[in-house]
Amino acid sequence: MKNNQPTRKERGAKPKRHGQLIAILIVIVILAVLVFGFAIRKISTRLENSQQSSQSSSSLTSEQIQQIKQRRAFVNQVAASSIKVYQNDYHVLPSIVTAQAILESDWGNSKLYKVANNPFGIKGSYKGQSISYDTTEYENGKNITVVAKFRKYPNLEAAIKDHDESIKTHFIKQTNVTSYVKAANLLQKNVYATDPQYASKLISVIEEYNLERFDLQALNNN
Numbered sequence: 001m002k003n004n005q006p007t008r009k010e011r012g013a014k015p016k017r018h019g020q021l022i023a024i025l026i027v028i029v030i031l032a033v034l035v036f037g038f039a040i041r042k043i044s045t046r047l048e049n050s051q052q053s054s055q056s057s058s059s060l061t062s063e064q065i066q067q068i069k070q071r072r073a074f075v076n077q078v079a080a081s082s083i084k085v086y087q088n089d090y091h092v093l094p095s096i097v098t099a100q101a102i103l104e105s106d107w108g109n110s111k112l113y114k115v116a117n118n119p120f121g122i123k124g125s126y127k128g129q130s131i132s133y134d135t136t137e138y139e140n141g142k143n144i145t146v147v148a149k150f151r152k153y154p155n156l157e158a159a160i161k162d163h164d165e166s167i168k169t170h171f172i173k174q175t176n177v178t179s180y181v182k183a184a185n186l187l188q189k190n191v192y193a194t195d196p197q198y199a200s201k202l203i204s205v206i207e208e209y210n211l212e213r214f215d216l217q218a219l220n221n222n
Contacts, residue, residue, distance in 0.1 A: 074101075074108035075209070078119065081160045083218040091168035094214035095180045096187075097160060099205040116152035120163050126151035138194040167192070180206050180215065 060068075075098055082097035105112065105119035113119045116131045124130065129152040136143050153159040168175075171190040177183050181203055188199035195201070206212060 071107045075211075077156065078160070079211075079214045081157045082164075083214055083221075085160055085164050086218045087221070089164065089168065090176050091172060092164045093177065093180050093183050094218050095206045095211040096167075096183045096202065097163065098211050098214060099180075099202045100163075102205055102209075103201060112150055116150060117156055117159050118151055118153055119156065119159060122151045122159075122163060122166065123148050124151050125149065126153055126158070126162060129153070138196065178215070178219070180212060 078098045078101045079094055082092070082094040085097075086092060086094050101108070101119040104110070104121040108114075108119060110119070112121065112131070112133055116129075118131075121135070130149045131152050132147055132149050134145050135148045135150075137146055138144075151159075151162065153162065167187070171192045172183060172186045173190065174186070177186070184199040184202040184206075187193070187202070192198065
């Protein structure tokens with residue numbers, strides 16, 4: 001007669017498969033818990049950052065809010081003209097022009113800018129117009145104050161056009177410079193300013209305030 005009883009091997013197979021299924025389920029549960037915990041932490045971090053940002057914004061004084069608006073308006077005004085000029089000759093990147101204006105005029109608050117429409121501190125005269133001011137120069141590693149003659153412009157656009165002509169002729173000396181880092185270093189190399197940290201300051205301002213977006217706008221709109 002044929003023996004229909006399960007063999008020893010067959011009797012041990014079911015418990016073994018059952019144990020494997022349990023192990024797989026345990027692993028799945030552990031992974032699910034880990035993923036869920038990570039998601040919760042990420043959401044919590046975002047909410048915390050959002051709350052901190054909201055609290056920071058609400059704690060600004062009216063003077064600080066006004067300063068932010070003034071700076072934004074100044075940047076947009078300089079950028080608009082610098083983009084237009086760049087699209088005509090491709091010499092001085094809008095990010096460089098805007099960063100220089102920020103540094104040289106203290107966000108459009110300098111007396112030279114307010115009186116002479118000169119946000120770049122360009123020396124000399126413009127069509128016979130100039131104004132004299134004290135300025136700081138770096139000589140032999142020291143700061144010294146000297147009286148210098150600066151160009152006086154009828155408006156900001158005239159200043160930017162004149163600035164572009166001067167920069168491309170005497171300091172950048174190249175066309176189609178599309179890297180603000182390269183442009184800043186060329187200005188440093190060709191002694192646009194006596195400040196030994198001038199290039200790094202320009203780059204820092206450009207990156208902190210994302211001024212490169214104006215370069216992209218100038219290139220993409222052409």
